[in-house]
Amino acid sequence: MPAVAESIAAEVVLDALEAIGTTHVVTVPDTHQKTVMELLDERGAPPVVRAATEDDVLGICAGLWMAGHRPVALIQQLGLFASVNALRAFTHDQNVPLAILAGMYSRDVTRPVEDAQPSAVRLCLPLLDTLGCRYALVDGPEGEHHIESTLAAAFDEQITSVAILGAPTS
Amino acid sequence: MMSVEEATRVACEEREDAIAVLTMSAIAYWDDVREDDYRLMGLMGGAASIGLGLALGIPDRPVWVLDGDGSLLMQLGVLTAVAGAAPANLTHLVMDNGIYAISGGQPMPGGCDWEGLFRSAGYASATTVASPDALRDALRAPADGPRAIAVHVVAERPAYPAGAFAVRPAEEASRVRRALAGARRTA
Numbered sequence A: 001m002p003a004v005a006e007s008i009a010a011e012v013v014l015d016a017l018e019a020i021g022t023t024h025v026v027t028v029p030d031t032h033q034k035t036v037m038e039l040l041d042e043r044g045a046p047p048v049v050r051a052a053t054e055d056d057v058l059g060i061c062a063g064l065w066m067a068g069h070r071p072v073a074l075i076q077q078l079g080l081f082a083s084v085n086a087l088r089a090f091t092h093d094q095n096v097p098l099a100i101l102a103g104m105y106s107r108d109v110t111r112p113v114e115d116a117q118p119s120a121v122r123l124c125l126p127l128l129d130t131l132g133c134r135y136a137l138v139d140g141p142e143g144e145h146h147i148e149s150t151l152a153a154a155f156d157e158q159i160t161s162v163a164i165l166g167a168p169t170s
Numbered sequence B: 001m002m003s004v005e006e007a008t009r010v011a012c013e014e015r016e017d018a019i020a021v022l023t024m025s026a027i028a029y030w031d032d033v034r035e036d037d038y039r040l041m042g043l044m045g046g047a048a049s050i051g052l053g054l055a056l057g058i059p060d061r062p063v064w065v066l067d068g069d070g071s072l073l074m075q076l077g078v079l080t081a082v083a084g085a086a087p088a089n090l091t092h093l094v095m096d097n098g099i100y101a102i103s104g105g106q107p108m109p110g111g112c113d114w115e116g117l118f119r120s121a122g123y124a125s126a127t128t129v130a131s132p133d134a135l136r137d138a139l140r141a142p143a144d145g146p147r148a149i150a151v152h153v154v155a156e157r158p159a160y161p162a163g164a165f166a167v168r169p170a171e172e173a174s175r176v177r178r179a180l181a182g183a184r185r186t187a
Helices: A010-019 A031-043 A054-066 A078-082 A084-093 A124-131 A145-156 B004-014 B025-029 B047-057 B069-074 B078-085 B114-121 B132-140 B169-186
Strands: A024-027 A048-050 A071-076 A099-103 A134-138 A161-165 B019-023 B038-040 B063-068 B090-096 B125-129 B147-152
Touching: A010 A031, A010 A145, A024 A054, A031 A048, A031 A071, A031 A099, A048 B078, A054 A071, A054 A078, A054 A084, A054 B047, A054 B078, A054 B169, A071 A078, A078 A084, A078 A099, A078 A124, A084 A124, A084 B169, A099 A145, A124 A134, A124 A161, A134 A145, A145 A161, B004 B025, B004 B063, B004 B090, B004 B132, B019 B025, B019 B047, B025 B063, B038 B047, B038 B169, B047 B063, B047 B069, B047 B078, B047 B090, B063 B069, B069 B090, B078 B114, B090 B114, B114 B125, B114 B147, B125 B132, B132 B147
Parallel strands: A024 A048, A024 A071, A071 A099, A099 A161, A134 A161, B019 B038, B019 B063, B063 B090, B090 B147, B125 B147
Antiparallel strands: none
């Protein structure tokens, strides 16, 4: 079956992070963004803060935001499920906007996400709908401009925003 | 042994220009809430990660996290994030009473050697105190962080004063952000 999601280059992702003035990348590693992480390490900027759980990633981002920075959480979408209480609390109760870049782990790139067998893929966008987060599913180079616009919205419009990469980066 | 009220008040008296991140019982007894103090309600376990973000974001200000033991246990992995990032300006206090005080004083699932946990996670220093004077000494001791202080407090639910947790979560983060931005402008 033909792919409905294609890779985008790690350079494109890092260029988007640079374009929005990302000051820190806070992460639990993401399989889909392996090449992004490698390129981040190679470039040495923005600084990477490593955490053990996505709850902590979001908390660190919240603290950095309060301190006047523009952090981006780099996680996989399973982490959205894992950190749903933190995502809910920061987004709705604490009024802390989060910028999140998440890979769609275990996604079959030949199928639309709504038809996916893994629940973590099929239920990801409905979860974000439920939580009132802005999001964009980036399924290839045609949509890569959404990475920058979606993440920028977190800081410019003060709304939690999630850019989801539908295929592994190259 | 001291009460959580005494311990919190000692820390408040000693804070000088530290930014305080408060959660659980410490919120009830922190008498000097400044514009850049953050009181975390409704997200048990999140104080240390928020404090870590603040400490990394403002390296020239001390950041003190006043945590609960039940709270910290919910996100224990944060100790490794703190140790890995190693902010020299972070002080992490955990009020060790062995109970879930706010929810009624129910016992925690087991005891913790907090000093040992902090040390093994990689904090630059960790100590245990059980009296107001020892806490004061620990807070005054010069030490590059991240440093941890396990504070043994009595295992009983305090009689919280009325309105002790009257925090508006929606205003906390924005207020802190504004205050810190204002401080940068006038620096």
